[in-house]
Each structure stands twice: as structure tokens, then as C-alpha cells.
Amino acid sequence: MTDLNPAARNASEATVRTAGALLGVVSIPLAIVALIVLGSFVSPSFLTVRNLLNVLNAYSAVGLAALGSTFVAICGGMADLSIPANVAMGALVALGAQPLIGPVPAACLGILVASLGGLLNGLLVGYMRINPIIVTLGTGFLLLGLSQLLIGGGIVYAEPSAFGSFVGGTVLGVPVFVWVFLLVALILHVVLSKTPFGRWTFAVGGNYDASATSAVPVRFTKAVAFVLTGMLAGMCGVLIALANGSARPIIGSGYEFVAITAVVLGGTSLFGGRGSILRTLGGVLIMALIGNLIVLIGLPTPSTGFVTGTIVLIVVGVDAYLRRRLGTE
């Protein structure tokens, strides 16, 4: 097929491989540094502790959904497009149930209901083996409609509570949102890199049939990744609702794209077998900085979507190219 002799081809393949690996290691810190440098030129208020904490705070909640999406992507489930619906479910239930059972149980109930949404995805994707994008598009539409039905299409307000003001406040000068995000990231990092479930996740995404033959519970692993994402999306909704004091069904719109972008920006492949929680952490940080820059420069809001979509295209395009060059696909 090619006029190169095998040795030369191996050499060029090795170069691509090394370049790809190098790019994978240094690109995230490099991008973060570049964005910070760029930001400090754009606005004097960028490089202040207050702004940087705000940046982190604003993306910590959606970052939770990105952490779940990392499991979904690594196990070969591509992406969960029902994140906005589960965010809305979590938020609306957490506030709607407050007068009946109190703020803390209501928050737990919100997370539980969102997890059920994730379970529906998990059963359809993991056990029925239906295309995850189609499934989560459908369940997202369904659950968002259901959440509107639940409250009659309006808005739900929170009752003032100590728990609500705690969630919206800070501990040791750092917002509670950031603490929650970092804590969950730490736990999931350990789960993904140190436990059998983590190894199953990589195995299922790397080679489904071989994993099934090797007695890996392939269906269970995929299903759990979606349940986890539903749960974290619910947690995201609960946090935002409590901090804002109100919730509407559109509370999480666009979050699925932020989550996907953070995942692929970190270098986790949407087609499975590769990725890490730390990379997603980096991806969330980059997304947060880009979002902040867009605000500081004063670009209109839809620019975020434009930039996000373009980033996904570029990263996935480069990923596809590298995979082709390496002959892994």
C-alpha cells in the first residue's frame, strides 16, 4: 500500500506516537498557563484570587457532570445528552420536596430521582445495547418534559434554610461548590484508577467483546457509568438550586456540551478505552478559564457554544487522525 519500507514506516509511526503522547502530557498544563497569561493581558481583574475562585465556583457544579461523563466516555458509552434533564430533575425535586420533608432529605431525594433517570439510560444502553446518543437524546427529552409536568412549567423557590446558605457559602475561604467538586473528583479518581470497577471501565471501552469473554460484567459496567452520571448531574442541579434559591426546568441547558467538551479537552476519548479523571479536571479548568475570558472580553453569550462546539470538533478530529495514523482503528 505504501512506498515506505517497514522500518521507515515504523519510525514515522513511532514519531507520531511520541508526538501524540507528548501532546497528551503537556498540552493541558500548557493550555491552562496560556489561558492565564492571555487572561491577565485581557483584563486586570482576571488574575485575582477572587476572580479565579469565581471561575472555579461557576464550573464546579457542571464539573460534577463532566466527571460522570468521563466514566461514560471511557466505557465506550460516548456521551450522556440527558444531563440537562437530570440536572433539572435534581434541582426541582430538591426544592419542591423541601416543605414536605426538610432541605437535607429533599436534596437526597433530588439526587436519587436523577439517579433513576441515569438508571433508565443505563438499562437501555448497557442491557439493551441501544446507541447511547439516541437513548440519552430520547430520555433527555422525556425527563425534561416530565420535570416541566411536575411543576406545571413554572419556577420553584427554595425555603430559606441553614443548609441552603451553607451550600452557597464558603469553607476556609473556598466555596463549598469547589470542595464538593474536588472531593468527588478525588473519590472517582481512586475508583477509576485503583479499583476493579475502574479496570472494567477501561476494558469495556477498549474491547467490548474481549472483555465479555474475559468475564468482565460488561453490561453492568456500562449501566453503572450512566447511573453515576445521572447521580452527579442530579447533585449538580441540587447544588445550583440551593445556592440560587430557585430552580427552573432550563436550569441545566447546555451542560451536556460543557461536560462533553471538558472530557474531550482533557484527552479522554469519546470512543472508549482511554482517559482519566485528572484529565477531565484539567478540561473543566480550561473550560472555566475560556468561559471567564469570553465574559471578560465582553463577547455575547452564544459565543461560548460556538467556541465549545469548535473545540470538540478540533479535538475529536485530531483524535481520529492520530488513531488512523497509529492503525488502532
Add this chain to the structure above:
Amino acid sequence: MSGVNLRTMGHLVVQYRLLAMLAAIAIFGGFTLDDFLTANTLRSILDRAAVVGFLALALTPLLIAGQIDLSIGSIMSMSAFTTIAMQPFAGSLPAAFIGLCVGIAAGLVNAAIVVVLKVNSLVATLATLLIYASLVLLVSNSQPVSSTDPMFGLPLTSTMLGIFTPRSMLFIGAALVMFVWLKATPSGRTLYAVGSNLSAAVSAGVNANAYIGGAFVLSGLLAGAAGVLQALSSATGSPLAGSVLLIPAITAVVIGGTRLEGGRGSSLATLGGVVAFGALTTLSEYNGVPSYTQAVYTGLILILLITLDKVASGGEGKTTRARRGARTTPTIKARNP
């Protein structure tokens, strides 16, 4: 044994779902509403189904080719906005043509990303969904524009031959032309080969990239047509015109029986699915069902049908790997007596 029975049952339900659904809607509508079973209702159903219908037609050849375009709703929004926004500068008819060209251009971009950059079509069009939607919001400043020539699009929804309107005629005509193309011409039949077994088609000398790329451009054109029709008949160019129509379009296609796994389907099935879905929408609107309830049942129908499709074709099959390259032919074909 029970597995086989379940599968046969599932197969029956899947096969006759269109008839079952239409019959159920007719019966329920006849009982709950006095004037549901009239030519007037049929005209209204067909007329209102035309926009979703063009989106569903956009999806049909792509799904047959084993690909998908999630950006059709956003393309529709771009075309709808362009059609109205260009009217003062270009005149009404050229503006509509420009709207169509926007659709074709968006389809070309999708085709290039999928065919040249080799990005999986689900991910590629998910990204362009977001990009196109943001682009039209940016250009329009998130505000709809009103037509400077509102009379121009009015005839599109006027009654023709009792039960038709010009825009429903356009949709039905497009579905018939597509049916003839898919079933009776070599290029149409090759599209099925590309979708049912890509590597075999390539081995047989088919230029699969050209077929897949062409299907994306066609999808852009038809999604653009949906936008132009919607904009002209409502005399408004909304940057959000198509944003909520992706799922209804997919649902209509799936109701018709075109499979999401590629290699099977027809535009007449899509026509049937669109009419059935339109009848359901009209029925619920006549009964005063709020729009979010419609979202609930739309999502339910979609999930239920793709699950049934899966059961009927053998849920344990190897067809659902996200990578669309390594697909096997549906097992149901081999079981025909």
C-alpha cells in the same frame, strides 16, 4: 422458546406499528372530539406535518447509509432566519433560495467533517448542532426577525384539492421522489448497500465516501427547506425555529420503521411516520394537552420503539457498537421463510 415467542411478538408489533398507531389515534380522536374525523383535520395534520416532515426526510437517506445528522434542527434555524433576514436586501424569492443555500453549505461542512476528517457522524453533528445553533443566535442577536413581505408566504398554507396545502404537497412530493430514487435507481440502491455493509460495499468498488457525503449535503438541503417553509409560512425568522424539532423528527422516522442501525428504511415509511406523529400532535392539541406533556410521550414513543426494534432484531446482536464501521447485517433478514 419464550425468547423466540417474545421476538416474534416484538416483530409483529414493530411491523404493524404504523397502522396500529393511526387506528388508535382515529378511534381515540373520534370518541373524544366531535369533529376530529373530518377532511379538515386531515388537511391540518398534513399541513402542519410538512416542516417536521422535511426534517424527517433529511434524516432518512442518512440513516439508510448508516449515518446520522443531529444538526438538522440547527440547520433549519439558520435557514429560517436567513430566509427572512435577507428579504429586504434580496427580495423574497431569492432570499428563500439563499436560505436553501445556507442549508446546503451546512450539509457540506458536515460531509467534510465526516468524510474527510473521518469523525464519527454522531459526534461530528453533535458538535455542529451546537456550532450552527450558536452561530444563528450570534448573527441574530438572539432576536427573531419579522418578514418585510408577510404576504409572500401566505399561499403556502392555503387549501388545495380539499385536503392539501402547497407546503404539504411539497413534502409529499419530496417523499415520493425520494422513494423512487431510493428504490428504483442504481444510486439509491447502492445507498442501502453502503448502510448495511460498508466494507463489503467498498470491496465491491462503491465510492462510499461520495454516497455518505452526498447524503449529508442532501440532509442539509432538506433541513434548509424545512426552515424556509417554516419561516415563510409564519412570516418570522426565528433563530430557535428548529431547536426543539430534532427529537420529533427522529421519532417520526422511527415510527415509520426506518432503522437507526442503517441499511433499512424508506421515505414512504417516513411519510407514514410523519403523518402518524402529526396526527398524534394534532389530537393532543385539540384536547388541550400542554406542550411538555407532548415532550413526555414523544420521548416515550421514541425509547419504546427503538427498544422494540432492538428486541425484534435480536437484542444480543453485535450491531450497537458506537463505531458505525463494523456493522453486521440485521439478523431479521435471514429469518424470512
